[in-house]
Amino acid sequence: xxxKKKQSVTEPVKRxxxxxxxxxxxxxxxxxxxxxxFFSSMKLGIILLLVLAVVSIVGTIYIxxxxxxxxxxxxxxxxxxxxxxxxxxxxFNLLVCSLNRWKHIISTLKGPKLxxxxxxxxxxxxxxxxxxxxxxxxxxxxxxxxxxRQGYRIFNESxxxxxxxxxxxxxxxxxxxxxxxxxxxxxxxxxxxxxxxxVGFEGDLxxxxxxxxxxxxxxxxxxxxxxxxFDIRLDKFETQYRPDGSVxxxxxxxxxxxxxxxxxxxxxxxxxxxxxxxxxxxxxxxFYFAGKVNSASGGAKDFALMTNxxxxxxxxxxxxIIFLPEAFNRDSNKVALRIFKGQQEVGTNEAxxxxxxxYETASITFTEATDYSFFSVKRDPTVPYMGFGSGLLTxxxxxxxxxxxxxxxxxxxxRDGAAEVLMGGLSQKHKADFQRDFDSxxxxxxxxxxxxxxGLR
Amino acid sequence: xxxxEILLHWGAVTLYxxxxxxFIYSFAFQKPEYMRWGTIVAVFGLLPHSAALALRWxxxxxxxxxxxxxVYSSDAWVAVxxxxxxxxxxxxxxxxxxxxxxxxxxxxxxxxxxxxxxxPLPATFRTYWLLVHIFFAKAAFGSLLLATGLAVxxxxxxxxxxxxxxxxxxxxxxxxxFDEASYSLTGFGFLMLGIMIVAGAIWANNAWGAYWTWxxxxxxxxxxWLVYGIYLHLRRTRGWRGVRAAWFSVFALVILVFALFGxxxxxxxxxxxxxxx
Numbered sequence: 001x002x003x004k005k006k007q008s009v010t011e012p013v014k015r016x017x018x019x020x021x022x023x024x025x026x027x028x029x030x031x032x033x034x035x036x037x038f039f040s041s042m043k044l045g046i047i048l049l050l051v052l053a054v055v056s057i058v059g060t061i062y063i064x065x066x067x068x069x070x071x072x073x074x075x076x077x078x079x080x081x082x083x084x085x086x087x088x089x090x091x092f093n094l095l096v097c098s099l100n101r102w103k104h105i106i107s108t109l110k111g112p113k114l115x116x117x118x119x120x121x122x123x124x125x126x127x128x129x130x131x132x133x134x135x136x137x138x139x140x141x142x143x144x145x146x147x148x149r150q151g152y153r154i155f156n157e158s159x160x161x162x163x164x165x166x167x168x169x170x171x172x173x174x175x176x177x178x179x180x181x182x183x184x185x186x187x188x189x190x191x192x193x194x195x196x197x198x199v200g201f202e203g204d205l206x207x208x209x210x211x212x213x214x215x216x217x218x219x220x221x222x223x224x225x226x227x228x229x230f231d232i233r234l235d236k237f238e239t240q241y242r243p244d245g246s247v248x249x250x251x252x253x254x255x256x257x258x259x260x261x262x263x264x265x266x267x268x269x270x271x272x273x274x275x276x277x278x279x280x281x282x283x284x285x286x287f288y289f290a291g292k293v294n295s296a297s298g299g300a301k302d303f304a305l306m307t308n309x310x311x312x313x314x315x316x317x318x319x320x321i322i323f324l325p326e327a328f329n330r331d332s333n334k335v336a337l338r339i340f341k342g343q344q345e346v347g348t349n350e351a352x353x354x355x356x357x358x359y360e361t362a363s364i365t366f367t368e369a370t371d372y373s374f375f376s377v378k379r380d381p382t383v384p385y386m387g388f389g390s391g392l393l394t395x396x397x398x399x400x401x402x403x404x405x406x407x408x409x410x411x412x413x414x415r416d417g418a419a420e421v422l423m424g425g426l427s428q429k430h431k432a433d434f435q436r437d438f439d440s441x442x443x444x445x446x447x448x449x450x451x452x453x454x455g456l457r
Numbered sequence: 458x459x460x461x462e463i464l465l466h467w468g469a470v471t472l473y474x475x476x477x478x479x480f481i482y483s484f485a486f487q488k489p490e491y492m493r494w495g496t497i498v499a500v501f502g503l504l505p506h507s508a509a510l511a512l513r514w515x516x517x518x519x520x521x522x523x524x525x526x527x528v529y530s531s532d533a534w535v536a537v538x539x540x541x542x543x544x545x546x547x548x549x550x551x552x553x554x555x556x557x558x559x560x561x562x563x564x565x566x567x568x569x570x571x572x573x574x575x576x577p578l579p580a581t582f583r584t585y586w587l588l589v590h591i592f593f594a595k596a597a598f599g600s601l602l603l604a605t606g607l608a609v610x611x612x613x614x615x616x617x618x619x620x621x622x623x624x625x626x627x628x629x630x631x632x633x634x635f636d637e638a639s640y641s642l643t644g645f646g647f648l649m650l651g652i653m654i655v656a657g658a659i660w661a662n663n664a665w666g667a668y669w670t671w672x673x674x675x676x677x678x679x680x681x682w683l684v685y686g687i688y689l690h691l692r693r694t695r696g697w698r699g700v701r702a703a704w705f706s707v708f709a710l711v712i713l714v715f716a717l718f719g720x721x722x723x724x725x726x727x728x729x730x731x732x733x734x
Binding site for chain 2: 042043045046049050052053056057059060074075077078191194202242244246247248249250268269270272279281283376378380383386387390391393394397398401428429430431432
């Protein structure tokens with residue numbers, strides 16, 4: 001029967017089966033060494049993760065407002081200097097830990113050390129000591145055959161009549177957590193670059209049916225050279241409905257015009273236009289109105305308005321009368337209009353296209369009424385890095401979960417013609433499974449039947 | 458059709474309550490044989506539950522992932538299925554029905570108390586990445602509920618020092634199996650949560666051109682992932698196990714539940730069509 005050292009699971013205790021972290025070489029008072037040691041601390045990493053989680057929570061409670069629009073802006077909090085410093089510290093901590101750990105990774109990949117002390121083996125939680133009435137060489141050979149059959153890589157050495165065996169399986173599994181951390185560094189750098197404003201831009205563009213707009217008209221455009229400018233024309237905007245009346249799709253049919261090159265494209269939700277690394281996403285839509293408004297006392301002025309935007313109404317010059325067009329009916333050729341005096345709504349009416357509509361001393365004439373489509377326009381060079389980082393993260397996590405790194409050591413001693421076996425094993429994860437498999441190996445070495453069934457399952 | 462759905466849902470609620478009572482009785486009074494009955498009743502409860510969700514899918518024309526009625530019910534369904542699969546894989550896990558079945562009937566109960574009206578699928582939801590995102594969200598919730606359920610059972614055993622009753626439960630107490638299984642399931646849940654966040658980022662990038670916008674639900678999902686990351690690091694490198702780890706697991710699930718179910722009550726979000734009533 002395999003020996004199982006009983007140990008309380010209530011209190012955290014340092015045992016041989018815990019993570020073996022590379023020990024610090026000591027810095028002898030060297031300031032750089034001290035800083036390096038500080039950042040290579042796993043404890044620091046855990047504290048930084050905790051602080052990052054807490055600060056992220058604060059960012060969902062205290063939500064700053066955009067000074068321009070007065071709207072709550074979730075991103076502003078996370079763009080502040082403190083948050084960036086925190087992310088930088090975490091990235092640096094991960095980098096230093098990864099560099100520090102590299103030697104340990106290489107050493108583990110090379111294989112488990114044969115030179116382990118008997119006290120080390122005896123202290124392992126998973127272990128066994130037993131004697132067999134047979135030749136020590138035959139026992140050692142059988143143990144190695146069993147391990148090899150189970151996919152273990154074997155290292156052995158004979159010294160002073162004893163056979164020392166070290167075996168491992170799933171060694172590449174240790175790369176899982178390592179690559180997870182590397183992918184985290186890549187993603188932190190990509191996110192910091194994205195929000196730094198040094199690369200790419202996030203802007204928007206309202207396009208009117210039939211009109212051609214140049215890229216330079218994009219709001220908040222930056223990090224784009226004039227050589228990259230091109231035109232985009234909105235040919236048609238349509239809303240498609242389901243039988244139940246709900247919206248199924250918005251479609252903006254556009255034409256891209258870049259010097260001699262011209263091509264059509266339909267921008268839909270989840271289907272952006274991508275040209276020269278710049279993406280146009282369907283965000284919203286509405287009616288566009290243009291015309292002239294005048295009053296007896298204040299003269300006349302032209303207007304161009306868009307519904308659902310900050311520029312959706314016009315006042316009559318020299319009066320407190322405000323016209324707010326809401327919709328356009330193509331069948332009747334009329335504009336639905338709301339009228340205000342100051343803050344007070346005083347009526348609704350319809351104004352026919354190209355015919356003046358008069359309210360008290362003010363008059364408004366709509367000469368143009370059509371659809372507009374509002375695009376979010378972006379260039380984000382960090383997307384490929386983020387994609388690589390998240391792909392690596394996913395693969396590394398799956399790898400880490402599926403590939404189990406296991407190590408088994410054994411010393412087979414010759415005791416006057418009999419064999420004494422001291423065995424021990426380590427697995428960082430799935431310890432119950434490992435214990436069961438270890439027991440099964442022990443039973444098989446001892447020549448007992450039903451090893452697997454007698455394990456811990 | 459909605460009437461039939463609700464009747465089927467109530468059938469499931471009733472059977473889940475019976476199952477939960479059998480599990481709690483079995484665990485509290487050390488009668489392992491009742492756990493078998495609890496499991497059988499859970500399987501019978503899953504039948505009307507599955508039928509209700511299938512009807513819903515057919516009626517709505519999309520998966521059960523819009524508004525509380527669909528989300529809570531499908532989350533409960535995934536949790537019960539994962540529990541049944543897990544106990545088949547490792548019979549010793551069966552005791553966790555003591556926590557999972559009450560959670561399942563609470564979720565499905567809240568679902569049937571909310572509006573069952575069908576919500577049309579928003580245009581931004583018409584992408585396969587949404588399905589990946591939602592599938593992994595539910596798998597994460599199911600596995601992390603199981604993990605915390607095991608941690609809770611561990612705590613109850615530690616606090617009450619219930620005597621081992623033989624059979625399944627004896628094995629559990631002797632080996633610290635609850636603790637180890639909770640750790641393994643948390644690792645699995647952490648993976649599911651990570652894939653959920655990545656799939657959500659890909660979807661957001663395709664829909665809005667921004668893979669990360671610090672949307673409150675998005676941020677709380679990241680917070681949950683970080684908290685579970687801390688848990689795994691504490692276990693692996695700081696020797697946390699047993700009572701401390703179990704309490705941390707409970708704390709982490711509270712954060713996750715708030716991220717998945719609570720945020721909709723506090724903030725407007727891109728996820729509003731998904732989490733609101």
